[in-house]
Amino acid sequence: MDKYKPEIVANSVANELIRKIQDKSARIGVIxxxxxxxxxxxDKAIAGYEVIGFDIQQRRVDMVNQGVNYIGDVVDEELRQAVSNGRLRATTDYDEIKNLDIVxxxxxxxxxxxxxxxxxxxxxxxxxxxKRLHAGxxxxxxxxxxxxxxxxxxxxILESTGLKCGxxxxxxxxxxxxDPGNKLYNVKNTPKVVGGVTSVCTKVAATLYSNVLESDVFEVSSPKVAELEKLYENTFRNVNIAxxxxxxxxxxxxxxxxxxxIEAASTKPYGFMAFYPGPGLGGHCIPIDPFYLSWKAKEYDYYTKMIETSAVINDAMPEFVVDRIYRILNRFKKPLNGSTILILGVAYKKDIDDMRESPALKVISLLEKEGSHVIYNDPYIPTFTLAGKVYNSVPVTAELLSGVDLVVITTDxxxxxxxxxxxxxxxxxxTRNATREIEHDREKIELL
Incomplete structure (x- = not known):
């Protein structure tokens, strides 16, 4: 990739900040x-900048300052290195913003x-x-x-200080x-979209990311375009998963x-992109972002029928999963009430420790309401609390597997x-087609 070369702009303040970004003397804050x-x-610290992280949670601040990682997509050694060489530290004191060039x-x-x-x-x-905004x-x-x-x-809010944007x-x-858990793409190598309030704002921001990341930086004409393209990315996935x-x-x-x-359809080399069903949607983005778009669209007297319908379909999947569990148990003359069900995986996707909006939690809640005895295992989430009840992950042993009435794979x-x-x-x-490679005992497996 050719190194991004910012245009010289008719603004001495911007040019000075661009110079600081390029020579790595700019001090950066991340809230x-x-x-x-x-x-x-x-990533900014590893790129050579002095970075201060801000958070209202003292626990996070303490862990960062100790070089202790709590995010799966962060490389432990990179965090330790950034902290030990003085490039990264964290604080709850927002007054430090006044000494920064970038936030x-x-x-x-x-x-x-x-x-x-x-x-x-x-x-x-x-x-x-x-409160701490300054020129430049x-x-x-x-x-x-x-x-x-x-x-x-x-x-x-920023212009209420009397300073003018741009x-x-x-x-x-x-x-x-x-994309938590993605082994191929991370923050550093994923293309970046930037839209500034003015063209000068765009140039300054693009200069920053081009000096931090290894990916291309794509400039758009306004923040609105950048905001909408992100919503479109996640809405695209939401609709196709639905x-x-x-x-x-x-x-x-x-x-x-x-x-x-879906496997058969995937053999077509053009005009098709495979998306897969599951027990529902989880995470902070895909189940939530489409509502931001549909809410904003109403301001323009437009109702996003496809987006809202997709949300209804995806939100109903945990109920469909429980209905299927009921039908499976019924074939063995077992009721939901009183049956012991082992849930495998409560993270919203494989190989991560994030359970935000996880459909597995909705499945567990529905099963508990029907009187089922629910136990779970997740190697990434040792314990959690749902509706006031504490759940602890149980070891997956041969004895446990043979002792439960049904095993439900909710996270692969x-x-x-x-x-x-x-x-x-x-x-x-x-529910995830995780057993697709298993050839033995296929009669004991039911897929979503």
Whole structure:
């Protein structure tokens, strides 16, 4: 990749900041040290910048300062190296922002109880920055949000200081593209999209990312474009997963394997992209981001029928899974009430420790309501609390497998010994097609 070369702009403040970015003398702050912020902070430190991470959780701050990693996508040694060489430290003291040249905001953007956008964390972060904003500072919002947030919410807060965006300070939106557990793509090598409030803002922000990341930097005309493209990315996945889930519902009625149908369709070398069904959607992005888009669309008198229908389909999958469990047990003359069911995997996807919005939790809750005795194993999540009840992961042993009424695979972790699971269990309901390579005892396996 050719090294990004920023244009000389008619703004001496911007040119000075660009110089600092290029010679690595710019001091950078990252607000929010979660799944997005910590990997970004580490990458910036490894790239040679002095980085300060900000978080309201003292535990996270202490762990970072001790070089202790708590995010799966961060390389332990890189974090230790960044801390030990003084390039990275963390704090809860936002007053340190006043000494920074660049601030990146990577805070959560949840939905409220009515499934409407909750920008509390973004607004609070912008207000903390505004209290310490100074001329020559770049502020970048990375939190996924609806189109207009950067210009309609963040910009007015920052300009309330009397400083002017695009002249005195610079503001841009650059969506995070984090895929937990992805072994091929990470923050450093995933192409970056940047949209500034002004063209100067875009140039300054693009210069930053080109000097930190190993990927291409793609400039767009405005923050709104960058905000919307991120929502489109995740809505695209949401809608196509919903189509695969709906296909699974149809195949269930027809007595056809949905996995075989998708495998056959995948042989077409053009015009088809495989998406797969499952027990539902999890994670902070795909189940939530489409609601940001549909909520914003209503402002323009448009109702996103396809997006909202896909959400209904995906949200109903845990109930479908429990219905299938009921039917499986019924064949063995066993009721849901009183049956012991082993859930394998409560993380929302394989090989990670993130259980946010995990469909497995919804499946467990529904089974508990029916009187089932639910136990679980997850090598990445040793314990969790659901509806006030504490669950502890149990070891997957031959004795355990043979003693439960049904094994349900809700997350297809690579570490599971599927041969042993199928061999020892009386019956297995596989919602992820994790047992596809197993040739023995196929009569004991039922796929979604």
């Amino acid at each position: 929010g040290l979660g799944y997005v912020g910590l990997p970004l902070a580490v 990146t905001i990577c805070v959560p953007t949840p939905l409220d109880k009515n499934k409407q956008p909750d920008l509390t964390f973004i607004r609070n972060s912008a207000q903390e920055v505004a 500072m770049l502020v970048v919002l990375e939190s996924t949000t609806y189109p207009g947030t950067t210009e309609e919410e963040v910009k007015p 002249t005195d300070f610079f503001l841009a939106f650059s969506p995070e593209r984090v 189509l695969a889930n709906e296909l699974a519902l149809i195949c269930d009625r027809m007595g056809i394997s949905v996995w075989e149908v 972790h690579s570490s599971y010994d599927y041969d042993l699971i199928v061999e020892r269990a009386s019956y297995v309901f596989d």
